[in-house]
Amino acid sequence: MEIRFRIAGIPVKILPAFWLVSLLLGWGPGGFKSVVVWIPCVFVGVLCHELGHALVARRFGGKPEITLYAMGGLTHTHERAALGRWRSIAVSLAGAGAGFLLGALTLAVAAAVSGGDGTAIERLQRAGALTLSPGAQASPLALAAGYLIWINLGWGAVNLIPVLPFDGGNVVRELLGGGEQGWLRAAWVSVIAGPIVAVAAFVSGWTWAGLLFGLAAMQTGRELMAQWRRLADKRDGLYERMDGAAKALHAGELERAAAEAEAILRVARGAGVKQGAAHIVAFARVQAGRPDLGLAALEALPAGEADDMLLGVCLLEMGRADEAAGHFEVAVVHGEERSRELLEEALEQAGDSDRTREIRARMRAREEAGEGTPRGE
Numbered sequence: 355m356e357i358r359f360r361i362a363g364i365p366v367k368i369l370p371a372f373w374l375v376s377l378l379l380g381w382g383p384g385g386f387k388s389v390v391v392w393i394p395c396v397f398v399g400v401l402c403h404e405l406g407h408a409l410v411a412r413r414f415g416g417k418p419e420i421t422l423y424a425m426g427g428l429t430h431t432h433e434r435a436a437l438g439r440w441r442s443i444a445v446s447l448a449g450a451g452a453g454f455l456l457g458a459l460t461l462a463v464a465a466a467v468s469g470g471d472g473t474a475i476e477r478l479q480r481a482g483a484l485t486l487s488p489g490a491q492a493s494p495l496a497l498a499a500g501y502l503i504w505i506n507l508g509w510g511a512v513n514l515i516p517v518l519p520f521d522g523g524n525v526v527r528e529l530l531g532g533g534e535q536g537w538l539r540a541a542w543v544s545v546i547a548g549p550i551v552a553v554a555a556f557v558s559g560w561t562w563a564g565l566l567f568g569l570a571a572m573q574t575g576r577e578l579m580a581q582w583r584r585l586a587d588k589r590d591g592l593y594e595r596m597d598g599a600a601k602a603l604h605a606g607e608l609e610r611a612a613a614e615a616e617a618i619l620r621v622a623r624g625a626g627v628k629q630g631a632a633h634i635v636a637f638a639r640v641q642a643g644r645p646d647l648g649l650a651a652l653e654a655l656p657a658g659e660a661d662d663m664l665l666g667v668c669l670l671e672m673g674r675a676d677e678a679a680g681h682f683e684v685a686v687v688h689g690e691e692r693s694r695e696l697l698e699e700a701l702e703q704a705g706d707s708d709r710t711r712e713i714r715a716r717m718r719a720r721e722e723a724g725e726g727t728p729r730g731e
């Protein structure tokens with residue numbers, strides 16, 4: 355269902371969701387005829403925008419790749435940090451720039467070929483080429499001209515609004531210093547400007563843009579909070595204390611490692627430090643013969659963040675072999691070293707139960723499919 359091709363030597367991949375969302379967006383009072391014209395126009399507009407990014411990125415030595423997906427287009431290229439501020443800004447602006455060129459070109463051609471009296475604008479208006487919802491009498495060509503003008507000029511301008519992760523937000527990040535600091539400042543601009551733009555878009559009936567900016571502001575707000583917690587942990591010296599706890603663990607000073615990691619857990623704000631400290635606690639406590647304390651630290655983490663091998667070891671040491679087997683099975687699927695042996699051990703200890711029978715059946719099925727071989731053994 356994926357379409358792949360190259361344009362000007364740049365690989366382009368189109369995911370099926372791109373067509374689906376284009377179809378949904380184009381479905382309106384214009385009916386079938388307008389959708390048939392709309393979809394190729396969106397395709398040309400989005401591809402032109404991404405080609406703008408890609409061609410400039412390639413000029414600066416990058417190896418860009420374009421993907422068209424549900425939310426529009428995306429150009430993967432080299433790391434921003436390697437690009438430098440002004441080149442990074444040039445890449446960001448090139449998307450809208452390419453769209454403006456195509457939009458202006460369409461405007462000029464449409465004005466030249468539309469007949470009748472009056473100024474170019476009046477003639478375009480009569481042809482229905484200056485509105486997104488022309489009457490049923492508009493010709494397919496006038497429809498196409500109208501869509502191309504709106505998509506390239508309108509969306510190009512909206513995309514320059516300073517909200518992350520849109521191009522305008524990226525420009526602001528570079529202008530405000532780039533890097534981590536620049537991102538933080540641009541994120542603040544985003545969480546203030548994003549909701550304002552979203553409300554304005556909803557009020558003007560541009561629902562799609564409203565949704566997009568609303569979601570972008572929410573996502574950036576979430577990342578901003580996570581980043582703020584990380585920086586607070588750094589400022590409080592928790593990263594150095596984590597290093598100390600890890601060194602104690604490696605040196606075999608289990609009690610000291612566990613106590614320090616538990617103390618860190620009580621004050622940590624960021625997800626990364628919490629996760630690291632909980633694993634040090636679990637590792638140290640299980641070796642010191644207190645798997646219950648290790649399990650408690652791991653279970654306090656959000657779902658899916660605790661290491662399945664370590665969870666399994668704690669449970670196995672506590673005599674809960676049946677539950678341990680479930681975690682070792684996940685580790686086997688992820689190809690963790692020694693997971694296969696531990697799974698066998700847990701299954702043997704657990705004996706016969708509904709769960710162990712299910713696990714054994716899945717193991718056999720995976721073996722037959724040739725999967726689940728532990729890595730590095």
Ligand SMILES: [Zn+2]
Pocket residue numbers: 403407449450513521
């Ligand atoms: Zn862009």
